[in-house]
Amino acid sequence: MSRAAEGRAGAGGAAATIDVDQALSLYRQMVLIRGVEVEIETLHKRGRMTGSFHSSMGQEACAAGVCAALRQSDIVTSNHRGHGHAVAKGIPIEGIFAELFGRSTGVSGGRGGSMHLHHRESGFLGENAIVAGGLPWAGGAAWARKKRGLTDVGVAFIGDGGFAQGVTHEVLLMARYWEAPLVIVCENNGLAHSMASERLFGEPGSITRIVEATGVRSEFVDGRDVIAVAETAAAMVEHARTVGPAFIECQVFRVKPHSLSDPDYRYREKDAGQAWLETHDPILALRRRLGEDQGEALDRIDAEVAEEVAAASAAAEAAPQTPVEAALENVYLTAELNKNG
Numbered sequence: 001m002s003r004a005a006e007g008r009a010g011a012g013g014a015a016a017t018i019d020v021d022q023a024l025s026l027y028r029q030m031v032l033i034r035g036v037e038v039e040i041e042t043l044h045k046r047g048r049m050t051g052s053f054h055s056s057m058g059q060e061a062c063a064a065g066v067c068a069a070l071r072q073s074d075i076v077t078s079n080h081r082g083h084g085h086a087v088a089k090g091i092p093i094e095g096i097f098a099e100l101f102g103r104s105t106g107v108s109g110g111r112g113g114s115m116h117l118h119h120r121e122s123g124f125l126g127e128n129a130i131v132a133g134g135l136p137w138a139g140g141a142a143w144a145r146k147k148r149g150l151t152d153v154g155v156a157f158i159g160d161g162g163f164a165q166g167v168t169h170e171v172l173l174m175a176r177y178w179e180a181p182l183v184i185v186c187e188n189n190g191l192a193h194s195m196a197s198e199r200l201f202g203e204p205g206s207i208t209r210i211v212e213a214t215g216v217r218s219e220f221v222d223g224r225d226v227i228a229v230a231e232t233a234a235a236m237v238e239h240a241r242t243v244g245p246a247f248i249e250c251q252v253f254r255v256k257p258h259s260l261s262d263p264d265y266r267y268r269e270k271d272a273g274q275a276w277l278e279t280h281d282p283i284l285a286l287r288r289r290l291g292e293d294q295g296e297a298l299d300r301i302d303a304e305v306a307e308e309v310a311a312a313s314a315a316a317e318a319a320p321q322t323p324v325e326a327a328l329e330n331v332y333l334t335a336e337l338n339k340n341g
C-alpha cells in the first residue's frame, strides 16, 4: 500500500498526498474507462458498431493516475490502445461513442474511428495507429509550449512495443537536449501483440534502467496501483514543468486479446486475461483499499457511471451518420485549417 493510501485515503498513517476525495475521483475515472470499453465491446458483439478496437481493460489505473496530474491545457498523445487516455484526459464520452459509430457528432467528425480520437479542447492531440507515432507529436508540442513561454507539458503514452521504435530514442535524446517539458509514459503490458516484452528488454523495470542511462529522470511504477501511479505522475509532471523530460514505465497487464479479432490463445494461456482480472483488477484493488467506509460512495459512483455510459452511447447512436462526402474533410491542408493549425 502506498503512503498516500495508508494516510488520508486509507487506514491512517504517514503523510499522504492523495486524500479520499481524490481517491474516489480516481476510482470514478477507472470505472468510467472500463464502462466505456465494455459498452464498446458489447456494441461490436451485437453488430451495432463495426471495425475493430484495442481494449485497455486492466490498464485503467495508468491512464487515470497519469491524467489526474494534468491540467486541461497539458497535451496528451496516445496510441492504438487509447480510449482510456482519451476518457481520462476529459474527452466527452458521447463524442467518443459517436466517433466509433461513424457519426458526424464524433470527436473527429466520425471520420477517424477508434484509433483516431482527437479533441483539442481537452488537450488531446490524438491517438496514432503507428507504434510510437504519437511520441514525436507530444515532444514537439512540449517543445513548442516551452518556446512560447508556457508551463504546459506534453505527455505521450506508448506501449512497450513503442520502446523498440527508433523514433522513441530520438525523441528522448532531443527532449533531453532541449530540456523539453515532455513526459513519456511507457505502458509495459508485457506484450507487443504476441511478442513478449521480456524477450526484447528483460524483466519489467529494465526499460526504466535503459532510460536512466540517458540521464532522463525515470521511475518504474506498479500500474495496478492507481494511487502509486498518481503520486509518481504528479512528481514527474512537476519535473517536466520545471526541469526537463521525465519517463515513467508503468507495469500493466492486457486483459483482452490484442484487438477484437486476435486469437491470443495461440501465444498465451487461454483465459489468461480473465484469470489476471480476478486477482489483480485495479478497480477492485482500490475498492478494497478504501474499505467498507466508502462502500456506499463507491456503489453510487458505479451506478452513476453506468447511467452516464448508457445515456452517452444511446445519444451517440441516435446522431446522424457522417456523410460520405465528408470523408476527405481535413485530409488536405486548406487556408482555414492552416489558420487554425
Ligand SMILES: Cc1ncc(C[n+]2csc(CCOP(=O)(O)OP(=O)(O)O)c2C)c(N)n1
Residues within 6 Å of the ligand: 080, 081, 129, 130, 131, 158, 159, 160, 161, 162, 163, 189, 191, 192, 193, 254, 258
Ligand atoms: C510502426 C508499426 N509497426 C507495426 C505495427 C503493427 N502493430 C500494431 S500494434 C502492435 C503492437 C504494439 O505493442 P505495444 O506498443 O506494446 O502496445 P500494446 O498493443 O501492447 O498496447 C504492432 C506491432 C504498427 N501499427 N506500426
Ligand SMILES: [Mg+2]
Residues within 6 Å of the ligand: 159, 160, 161, 187, 188, 189, 190, 191, 192, 193
Ligand atoms: Mg505492449
